[in-house]
Amino acid sequence: MALANELGIPEEAIELRFIRAGGPGGQNVNKVASAVQLRCDLKASPSLPERVRDRLRTLAGRRLTADDVIVISAQRFRTQEHNKRDALERLGEMIAQARIEPRVRKPTKPSRASKERRLEGKQKRSEVKKTRKVSHDW
Template sequence: MKIPEEAVELRFIRAGGPGGQNVNKVSSAVQLRCDLNAWPALPEAVRIRLRRLAGRRLTDEDVIVITAQRFRTQEHNKRDALERLSALVAQARIEPKPRKPTRPTRASRERRLESKQQRSQVKSGRARVRDLD
């Protein structure tokens, strides 16, 4: 699924963390903002799953914010941010299989009751012994 360019906005910001003078002077980190409202071709079911998968990266305005600062160059960070967004969309496109409710088999019910009976006997064997006098 192709992500429309009008839905994606890239900002170049300064990266945090170690790196000394390079980090302090160069805006090599990328902040990718993907507006879900500007993406009309996105199916509603995928949009709902994408919101859930985005988690705290999703703003109140339905914008997914991804910050990439692993690499030293803007180009690498830009590619990284776009790959992470496309991976998120690809994951949201996978439709979950509906759960088919099943019932326990007769043998498994019998095994469960048998183990409960054995456990009951173990516990009753720990009870205080009364005098027979």
């Protein structure tokens, strides 16, 4: 698994299981275990920084098990090899996305001019609404 090494995850942390795929496909689907279930143990991946692992946990969502294992199922293709490559690529994309540091938002305050523009707009709107009022002289 050369791709596992490129991802920075030891081979021991990745487990591949070949299972029968569901859905259409007839006899081929019924007798060939072409679908792949990739399991990546985050605890067994000390090479990933803790911040990246935390973001991975968030990105994984429902695919994360209680014992910190990401499960990716791939069954788009008819062959084991294609599905295996697909699962590893999807894991790679997830790790690449987790490695991107989110930018910290710097709180800002509205400028004096923008406050004045806002208030002017409110004043104009108020004037428009006042012209709609029906005056009763009782």
